[in-house]
Amino acid sequence: MRLPSALRALIVSLVALAALWITPASALADTPGDFDFYVLSLSWSPTYCQDRGRSDRIQCGGPRPFAFVVHGLWPQYERGSPRNCDAGPRSGLPRRLVDSMLDIMPSPSLVRHEWRTHGSCSGLEPVDYFELTRQANEAVRIPDKFVDVTDYLTVSPNEVEAAFIAANPGLRRDAIAVSCDSRRLKEVRICMTRDLRFRACAEVDRKACRNNRLTMPPVR
Incomplete structure (x- = not known):
């Protein structure tokens, strides 16, 4: 039996309303500029490059060695x-703009990915988002012991956190x-x-990370 058009419209409206109730809040709230705070993620480049080899030619195969990026x-x-x-x-x-970030984010594909995935949610224009990214990086002092790592380091997460806390009032x-990952330090957030x-x-x-001991591969 064919339902009256008014009843069909009511059913469609109720289904749409039900979908709103069951959709996660985070899925409804992804609006540029609507967020609470930032996370600055600093990657330990030697760990990344052990996995990627020289396929990332600037970060892992270029003349400049990178530590935290x-x-x-x-x-x-x-x-x-x-x-x-x-x-x-x-x-x-x-x-x-991409090239201007390669001294601290040494991968063009990473720069583009970060804008598309995260920067697009900042509510900022790309040039302003990446300027803020640079300012955030400059606001964090890397502990001296992690600047020029020439041999494998064994550390605990607590030791890494303590070093950053001591270096950053x-x-x-x-x-x-x-x-x-299972054995290596990857990032500090x-x-x-x-x-x-x-x-x-x-x-x-x-x-x-809850591991007791981690390895930090050396800067090449």
Whole structure:
């Protein structure tokens, strides 16, 4: 039996309303500029390059050795994070802008990926987002012991966090987290306010590496 058009319209409306109730809040909230804080992710380049070999020619096969490099500046919610926001036309980043970031993010594909996945959610224009990324990187002092690593280091996540805390006044344990694989240090993640002050981030801290000992491959 064919339903009256008014009844069909009512059913469609109820189905749409039900979908809103069951859709995760994070999926509905990925709007540029709508987030709570940033995470500055610093990648230990020698670990990355052990996995990639020389396929990433600038970061892993070029003349300059890299230690900690910027993985990205990520907008975050208190729980979860926005990704791939609708930031208008996606004609690609200007080559000049990409090249300007290679001293701290030594991979053109990474620069483009970070804008598409994370920067698009910042509410900023690309040039402003990457300028903020550079400012965030400059706001964090890398501990001296991790600047010129010429041999394998064995460390614990707590030791790495303590070194960063000692080098950066105002940084606390609940604002920093170490990321690892089964045996190697991969990243240090530091939580920051929109104006780049250190701040606590419970969810990021909970996801930190729990291994007792980690290896840091040397800078080549």
